[in-house]
Amino acid sequence: MSFRKPSVLPGFGLTFGFTTFFLSAIVLLPLAALVLAAASMHWSEFVAVVSSPRALGSYRLSFGASALAATINMVFGFIIAWTLVRYEFPGRKLLDALIDMPFALPTAVSGIALTTVFARHGWIGRYLEPLGIEVAYTWLGVTLALTLISMPFAVRTLQPALLEVQRDLEDAAETLGAGRFYAFRRIILPTVLPALLTGFTLSFARAVGEYGSVIFIAGNLPMKTEITPLLIVIHLEQFDYRGAAALGVVMLAMSFLGLLTINLLQAWNRRRQVQAAH
Amino acid sequence: MSISLEQVTKHYGGVPVVNDVSLAIGDGEFFVLLGPSGSGKSTLLRAIAGLTGVDHGRIALHGRDVTQLAARKRGVGLVFQNYALFRHMTVADNIEFALRVRHMRARRRRERRKELLRLVALEGLDDRLPAQLSGGQQQRVAVARALAHKPEVLLLDEPFGALDAKIREELRRTIREVQRELGITTVLVTHDQEEAFAMADRIGIMNLGRLLEIGVPHDLYSRPATRFVATFLGAANLFLARHGTDGIHVGAATLAAPGQPAQPRGHEVVAVVRPEEITVAASPAELGRGFVARGVVDELVFNGALERLRVRLESGSGAPLLATADPDAPPYLEVTRTQHEQRSFELHPGQSVAVGVRRVHVLPTPLSSFATCATSLGEAEELARQPLLTELATRMKTRISVRCEPQLGAGEARPGADAPFVGATVIAATAGAAQRAEWLLQNGASEVLVLPAQAAAPQRVLIHWLDEAARGATLAVAASVLRHLSAAEAENVGVLHAGPGSGEVARELARRLARSPAQMLIVGVADLESFGARFSPLLDGGRWPVLIVHRAAS
Numbered sequence: 164m165s166f167r168k169p170s171v172l173p174g175f176g177l178t179f180g181f182t183t184f185f186l187s188a189i190v191l192l193p194l195a196a197l198v199l200a201a202a203s204m205h206w207s208e209f210v211a212v213v214s215s216p217r218a219l220g221s222y223r224l225s226f227g228a229s230a231l232a233a234t235i236n237m238v239f240g241f242i243i244a245w246t247l248v249r250y251e252f253p254g255r256k257l258l259d260a261l262i263d264m265p266f267a268l269p270t271a272v273s274g275i276a277l278t279t280v281f282a283r284h285g286w287i288g289r290y291l292e293p294l295g296i297e298v299a300y301t302w303l304g305v306t307l308a309l310t311l312i313s314m315p316f317a318v319r320t321l322q323p324a325l326l327e328v329q330r331d332l333e334d335a336a337e338t339l340g341a342g343r344f345y346a347f348r349r350i351i352l353p354t355v356l357p358a359l360l361t362g363f364t365l366s367f368a369r370a371v372g373e374y375g376s377v378i379f380i381a382g383n384l385p386m387k388t389e390i391t392p393l394l395i396v397i398h399l400e401q402f403d404y405r406g407a408a409a410l411g412v413v414m415l416a417m418s419f420l421g422l423l424t425i426n427l428l429q430a431w432n433r434r435r436q437v438q439a440a441h
Numbered sequence: 442m443s444i445s446l447e448q449v450t451k452h453y454g455g456v457p458v459v460n461d462v463s464l465a466i467g468d469g470e471f472f473v474l475l476g477p478s479g480s481g482k483s484t485l486l487r488a489i490a491g492l493t494g495v496d497h498g499r500i501a502l503h504g505r506d507v508t509q510l511a512a513r514k515r516g517v518g519l520v521f522q523n524y525a526l527f528r529h530m531t532v533a534d535n536i537e538f539a540l541r542v543r544h545m546r547a548r549r550r551r552e553r554r555k556e557l558l559r560l561v562a563l564e565g566l567d568d569r570l571p572a573q574l575s576g577g578q579q580q581r582v583a584v585a586r587a588l589a590h591k592p593e594v595l596l597l598d599e600p601f602g603a604l605d606a607k608i609r610e611e612l613r614r615t616i617r618e619v620q621r622e623l624g625i626t627t628v629l630v631t632h633d634q635e636e637a638f639a640m641a642d643r644i645g646i647m648n649l650g651r652l653l654e655i656g657v658p659h660d661l662y663s664r665p666a667t668r669f670v671a672t673f674l675g676a677a678n679l680f681l682a683r684h685g686t687d688g689i690h691v692g693a694a695t696l697a698a699p700g701q702p703a704q705p706r707g708h709e710v711v712a713v714v715r716p717e718e719i720t721v722a723a724s725p726a727e728l729g730r731g732f733v734a735r736g737v738v739d740e741l742v743f744n745g746a747l748e749r750l751r752v753r754l755e756s757g758s759g760a761p762l763l764a765t766a767d768p769d770a771p772p773y774l775e776v777t778r779t780q781h782e783q784r785s786f787e788l789h790p791g792q793s794v795a796v797g798v799r800r801v802h803v804l805p806t807p808l809s810s811f812a813t814c815a816t817s818l819g820e821a822e823e824l825a826r827q828p829l830l831t832e833l834a835t836r837m838k839t840r841i842s843v844r845c846e847p848q849l850g851a852g853e854a855r856p857g858a859d860a861p862f863v864g865a866t867v868i869a870a871t872a873g874a875a876q877r878a879e880w881l882l883q884n885g886a887s888e889v890l891v892l893p894a895q896a897a898a899p900q901r902v903l904i905h906w907l908d909e910a911a912r913g914a915t916l917a918v919a920a921s922v923l924r925h926l927s928a929a930e931a932e933n934v935g936v937l938h939a940g941p942g943s944g945e946v947a948r949e950l951a952r953r954l955a956r957s958p959a960q961m962l963i964v965g966v967a968d969l970e971s972f973g974a975r976f977s978p979l980l981d982g983g984r985w986p987v988l989i990v991h992r993a994a995s
Contacts, residue, residue, distance in 0.1 A: 331525035
């Protein structure tokens with residue numbers, strides 16, 4: 164690699180310098196501080212905090228609900244992206260703009276809105292209650308909130324990928340005798356799989372880190388509807404900074420592992436395709 | 442018949458993109474659909490494949506009506522311009538796709554794949570991904586894939602569009618060879634006339650959604666029937682010539698008109714002269730009977746085998762008229778000369794030459810040109826600027842001349858100038874239009890267009906003939922008009938029962954015209970008896986363009 168290639172932007176040296184500086188100042192340094200804070204604990208103390216039943220329950224909810232939300236978003240995000248890409252209908256632009264609303268809204272507002280609708284006497288909640296379905300103050304509510312706030316990630320990563328699936332491909336499959344489902348499974352899905360995985364990753368990552376919207380609808384019952392970020396806040400309110408840091412380190416590690424796995428999966432998938440070529 | 446289309450029509454947003462197309466393609470035939478972009482040729486191909494439904498008409502493949510059948514059950518192979526290969530699959534998987542769908546056993550699939558790869562000369566590339574192949578190779582894979590399930594019909598949608606010239610040539614040959622070897626009926630869509638000539642057994646030419654002409658390449662080139670085909674297939678010089686008893690008069694030349702009945706009255710016709718049928722010489726004497734006019738070499742381009750010239754004709758009396766929409770445009774002729782001709786008479790720009798014509802072809806089109814006619818020159822000139830008229834003339838690549846006739850419509854008076862009325866005479870649809878139309882028809886005009894100042898391009902053309910003798914001519918004129926109106930649909934009004942001489946027929950036609958806006962009427966007449974009186978309710982101050990076609994019963 165050459166460090167001096169003429170280009171519109173300043174040379175590699177300068178841009179790489181900025182990159183490392185900003186990454187350090189904004190991402191790495193605070194994370195290191197977090198790990199350091201946790202490291203000042205005694206090992207047994209650390210284990211006691213992060214493996215308490217309450218903490219374990221919160222991990223299960225946080226990561227489980229996030230994975231569920233990301234899965235839901237893959238399915239419905241695909242359908243929404245497909246509709247927006249493939250069809251011309253009145254109000255398409257408006258709908259397209261609406262997708263980004265969860266980005267722009269303060270998450271607490273999303274939480275309040277969801278609670279209004281899904282609480283026991285809310286607009287929808289009152290009809291669900293006789294059916295025995297309770298949304299607010301259960302894990303269902305947590306999943307719902309996480310689905311809402313992470314939905315734009317799934318749609319926005321799938322849209323460009325679907326744009327590239329030319330209609331000709333479906334037409335070709337059809338003239339070759341393939342039914343709709345066969346063409347979808349064998350042609351469309353494999354083509355957009357990388358984007359689908361990326362969408363899942365981003366949705367999942369966003370959902371794991373969510374706090375604001377969940378606390379309103381979750382009810383925050385220990386062991387049941389308490390997410391890890393909330394548990395961290397509770398530790399903080401009791402001035403237990405080191406306990407909070409310990410939980411933070413666990414979240415950090417688990418999120419990193421999750422993202423790494425999916426990235427490796429993607430790389431493997433790409434390699435497999437290239438290998439098939441040789 | 443392998444493919445038969447009957448009156449296939451397809452609309453997009455109310456506009457017909459395929460308009461009343463009927464066509465029969467024989468077994469093993471290589472048929473090319475040729476037309477400019479937006480002519481509806483690709484839509485027609487997709488309709489045959491079953492990827493686009495039709496609004497009206499019938500499609501049959503090998504005698505089986507498939508109009509309502511899904512594309513995957515039609516047994517066609519389709520090749521796209523952008524290859525449409527499945528990028529995540531290897532060449533082998535692409536080719537075997539149709540076989541896998543049909544649950545063919547792996548061994549037989551492999552055999553078939555090997556056979557197809559040999560056919561398209563891509564042996565050994567089974568395990569490549571499409572991205573690792575050149576454009577030409579990708580399109581070969583697409584052809585092999587389309588043939589895998591042994592379709593009865595192969596459809597090719599501009600398959601060479603994305604390839605460079607040399608690869609294109611090669612692939613053309615391969616496809617033609619494969620097609621001959623398999624004897625498969627093939628339809629190729631293209632906008633490239635050279636490609637059409639190179640590959641087709643027969644060519645069908647489309648424009649504005651209509652299939653204008655069908656024929657073997659040589660016939661279409663040498664004897665086109667429409668202006669569009671004459672100018673779209675190769676270059677053509679269009680003259681407004683006079684067809685007399687002794688032949689076709691173009692400028693000073695009189696040429697034989699093979700297969701054309703002599704016209705005693707000196708009828709105006711549109712004559713096609715191909716650039717290679719024009720000769721240039723130093724003096725008229727060298728050209729003999731073929732001498733047309735003098736001209737000046739304006740531009741000279743040498744491109745290998747041929748030399749292309751643009752010759753500007755000298756104006757003056759007796760100069761030939763070119764059929765162009767703009768009467769002020771300088772009269773240029775396109776000429777090509779072979780190496781042999783170049784050697785015998787060398788040319789340079791600015792040189793004055795004598796221009797001759799070897800051979801003309803007369804278009805059987807009934808409308809040669811338009812002439813607006815009024816009692817004052819100013820009115821005639823204003824009428825010549827009417828938007829519908831200028832649009833029609835532009836599309837027909839013909840001219841609008843103006844004519845002042847002070848006695849227009851005045852009873853027994855004869856036309857002022859001794860020149861006969863040529864082309865379609867256009868008059869304004871003001872009060873007294875019916876009387877003026879009758880006067881023009883009595884005095885030799887064959888077609889009279891009564892045009893309201895506000896008339897726009899019609900969506901619908903009503904056709905009616907008052908006398909059986911005028912039927913053929915009316916239909917010919919209507920077909921010619923319809924060819925040049927993109928969105929128009931024809932409706933034959935049929936027989937209207939009414940007493941002779943009464944105005945009942947005209948009133949009924951007026952009622953039908955009033956039903957929806959943007960309509961036009963083409964009416965044929967043989968007997969002019971009291972025509973003006975009968976048609977005054979329709980024509981005097983009428984709101985619709987009415988084209989009257991007069992052919993006397995023989």
